[in-house]
Amino acid sequence: MPGLEDLYREIILDHYRNPRNRGELETPPALRVEGFNPLCGDEIVLYLDFDSNGGVADIRISGQGCSISQSSASMMSAAVKGKSVAEIDELTRAFKAMMSIHENTLEGAETAEPIDAPDVKLGDLEALRGVVKFPVRIKCATLAWNTLAQGIEEASA
Amino acid sequence: MAVSVDPIDGTAMKAQFPLLSREVHGKPIVYLDSAATSQKPLAVLDAMDDYYRTINSNVHRGVYMIAEEATNRMELARALVRDFIGARSSSEIIFTKNATEALNMVAQSWGRANLSAGDVVVLSHMEHHANIVPWHMLVAEIGIELRWIPLDNEGRLDLTDLDTLLNGAKVLSVTAMSNVLGTMNPVRTLTDAARKAGAISMIDGCQSVPHSATNVQELGADFLxxxxxxxxxxxxxxxxxxxxxxxxxxxxxxxxxxxxxDVRLDGFTTNELPWKFEAGTPAIAEIIGLGAAVEWLNGVGMDNVRAHEIALTEYTISTLHERFGDRINIHGPSSPAERGGVFSFDFDGLHPHDISQVLDQHAVCVRAGHHCAKPLMKLLGIGATARASVYVYNDTTDIDALADALDATGAFFTL
Structure with missing residues (x-):
């Protein structure tokens, strides 16, 4: 049985209590993009400044949500700031692969490895691995990443 | 504060609900989410099981014995529901798949036939999405206008401008009790005002009918x-x-x-009430189960159910305030007489998801989220609440377990 310590790792609580890159950026030039979790009412607002190659030069986060969605957003912002589009794409795929292990397989099938996970270091984000043991919370953890992907898509459109 | 007498023995009551004897994470379950769905007594499970085991057949068609028995059992359930809410005739009891379908039926069938562009439908700020979205759909389709009854600072309907809101309205559709705030609304005052204004009244009784005696004549409701x-x-x-x-x-x-x-190549004529609104094979086992639930509740006595919940509401509010003081904020009216046993709360500035996650580890089941009432959440200025709700099988031990688990939740997140 998964316990609370699997979900609420110390590093997650740290990002929750001391969120990184909290705030807003002036729009324009920044792009403002909103993400919602219709199940629980959580919302996240990302402000993205892009560099000339489409990479994320700066990022700020506002909105409200649970410790998992807020800490995931905080960690995401730290991980993607100053990264190129290609690097962010790899991180996003690696993170979502980590989150989808249990989304697509039944409990107990922990041997199933995601097939398309890029070989990148997730760093602090690894702390969110335990979320997959609490399927209801996976959407909390992926909200920031889905919102980021939406923003990058809007910027390149 | 005067302590109300509780006519119901919690231990004996719990014994009638098989699910309440199970454990979660190695601890006895503490079920505090009855506003979402209630647990089922053995009498209801047996009635449904008995239908499938002994008389399973389609209703209203077969001439053989078990089909007649099934039909009789189903129509007996309709009569039980009729008497439970004080309807004059079984023709007035339509079985639907849920309350949402019932609300949509009125909006779609009555609304489309009787409303046109510019007609006014009056709702309140505390409605469940099921009593908002069907009307939004008619705004898009027909161009009706929606007006909203505001709330006062304790989460009660503010009826100051009710007559103005109802001026020229065709429909008043409001909940008898808020699924978030627990507020019990003055339904008769509302339906009287609607009638005076020439509007029909539709009452969402999802939270009220299970918890207090209901009589549609006394409520003055056109639809419930x-x-x-x-x-x-x-x-x-x-x-x-x-x-x-x-x-x-x-x-x-x-x-x-x-x-x-009758059905011909060039058209059809409708059946008489109530079957005119019950297309297809009905949920026979579920209807029989509902009939058994009504009989079971009649056995307990709806006045006892309400008295029990008033006593438990007093205990819940005083216990949570005594133990947590300013750390907890319980939404809705402060007087137990004005509210049902639904307690939406903010605690320690924690997110409701995090609260309910830790409570779950203590086998305490509460709901977290917007409770399908996003306009109300926006009015309260919050995204979500944690919500504990009680029913006939809950007692003070459940509230003590909730308080203990909240204590542990606070400790976990402040370490």
Whole structure:
């Protein structure tokens, strides 16, 4: 049985209590993009400044949500700031692969490895691995990443 | 504060609900989410099981014995529901798949036939999405106008401008009790005002019918919607009560078998009430289960159910305030007489998801989220709440367990 310590790792609580890159950026030039979790009412607002190659030069986060969605957003912002589009794409795929292990397989099938996970270091984000043991919370953890992907898509459109 | 007498023995009551004897994470379950769905007594489970084991057959068609028995059992359930809410005739009891379908039936069938562009429908700020979205759909389709009854600072309806809001309105559709705030609304005052203004009244009774005695004549309601699964019955069954003359004039909702009298190549004529609104094979086992739930609740006595919940509401509010002081904020009216046993709360500035996650580890089941009432959440200035809700089988030990688990939650997140 998964316990609370699997979900609420110390590093997650740290990002929750001391969120990184909290705030807003002036729009324009920044792009403002909103993400919602219709199940629980959580919302996240990302402000993205892009560099000339489409990479994320700066990022700020506002909105409200649970410790998992807020800490995931905080960690995401730290991980993607100053990264190129290609690097962010790899991180996003690696993170979502980590989150989808249990989304697509039944409990107990922990041997199933995601097939398309890029070989990148997730760093602090690894702390969110335990979320997959609490399927209801996976959407909390992926909200920031889905919102980021939406923003990058809007910027390149 | 005077302590109300509780007529119900919690231990004996819990013994009638098989699920309440199970454990979660190695601890006895503490079920505090009855506003979402209630647990089912053995009497209801047995009635449904008995239908499948002994009389399973389709209703209203077969001439053989078990088909007649099934039909009789189903129609007996309708009569039980009729008497439970004080309807004049079984023709006024329409079985639907849930309360949402009942509300949609009125909006779609009565609304489309009787509303045109610019007509006014009055709702309140505390409605469940099921009593908002069907009307939004008519805004898009027909161009009706929606008006909203505001709330006061304790989460009660502010009726100061009710007559102005109802001026020229065709429909008043409001909840009898908020699923978030617990507020019990003055339904008779509302339906009287609607009638005076020439509007029909539709009452969402999902939270009120399971918890207090209901009489549609006393309520003065033209329509009343409620669900079976919140009143000890099964899921998949709801009820629409409608005044007979309104139902007679209302066009059918779904077309198919059962709802017709005659079908020709060039058209059809509808069956008589209530079957005109019950197309297709009904949820027979669920209807029989709902009938058993009504009989079971009658056995307990709805006045006892209400007295029990007032006593438990007093205990809940005083216990949580005594133990947590300013750390907890319970939404809704402060007086137990004005509210039902639904407690939405903010605690320690923690997110409701995090609260309910830790409570779950202590086997305490509460809901976290917007409770399908996003306009109300916006009015309260919050995204979500944690919500504990009680029913006939809860007692003070459940509230003590909730308080202990909240204590542990606070400690976990402040370490």
């Amino acid at each position: 919607a409620f669900s079976g699964h919140k009143m000890c019955g099964p899921t998949g069954i709801g009820v629409l009560y409608g005044r007979e003359d309104l139902l007679e004039a209302m066009p059918p909702f779904l077309g198919g078998g059962e709802m017709i009298r």
